[in-house]
Amino acid sequence: AVVSTQSGHYGRAPKVDSSVVRIEPMNPMPNINFVEWDGLTRIVFTRKNKTLSALFKSKSVIELLTKNYQIYCSLNETMVPADFDIKSKINEILEECNYSQTRARTMSNDDFLKLLERFNAHGIHFSS
Numbered sequence: 300a301v302v303s304t305q306s307g308h309y310g311r312a313p314k315v316d317s318s319v320v321r322i323e324p325m326n327p328m329p330n331i332n333f334v335e336w337d338g339l340t341r342i343v344f345t346r347k348n349k350t351l352s353a354l355f356k357s358k359s360v361i362e363l364l365t366k367n368y369q370i371y372c373s374l375n376e377t378m379v380p381a382d383f384d385i386k387s388k389i390n391e392i393l394e395e396c397n398y399s400q401t402r403a404r405t406m407s408n409d410d411f412l413k414l415l416e417r418f419n420a421h422g423i424h425f426s427s
Contacts, residue, residue, distance in 0.1 A: 301318075301319045301320060301321050302318065302319040303316065303317070303318045303319075304316065304317045304318070304319075325408070329412055331412065331415060332426070334425075334426040335415060335419065335424060335425045335426050336411075336415060336425075337425075337426075338424075338425025338426050339411065339414065339415050339418070339425045340411065342354060342355070342360055342425070343403035343406075343411075344403050347402065347403045347404040348402055348404060349402065349403075350399065350400050350401065350402055351393055351398050351399060351400075351401055351402070351403065351414075352390065352393055352399040352400060354403075355389045355390075355393065356386065361385055361386060361389075363425075364385055364389065364423055364425075365385045367423070367424045367425065367426070368383075368385060368422060368423055368424070371422050371423075371424055372422070375422075385423075388421060388423065389423070392414075392417050392418055392421055392423070395417060396413060396414055396417050398410070398414060
């Protein structure tokens, strides 16, 4: 925190203390697609206290990632395997990174970058 202030410094005192923080961009900038980054972080922070495994099991997330995977395969002129199961692929990626039982609120930027890279390496994308 750059500056911390107590609740008594305000006209109508809030029930919490406040801090002013400085947000600085990473230097050097990570080489990522920021639309993908936004898609991943929106999913994991919708319910930041749930485990990643639970978040990626929701019907809406499964539908989104399935659609995006099909588009990815189409653009790369590959067939979607007949026995392809997005749920097991997601679980495999989370287990591979040891993030299955991790909660978003405990993860660092580097953890999210690693997770995004692993999903993308398997053809799973968060933007269409």
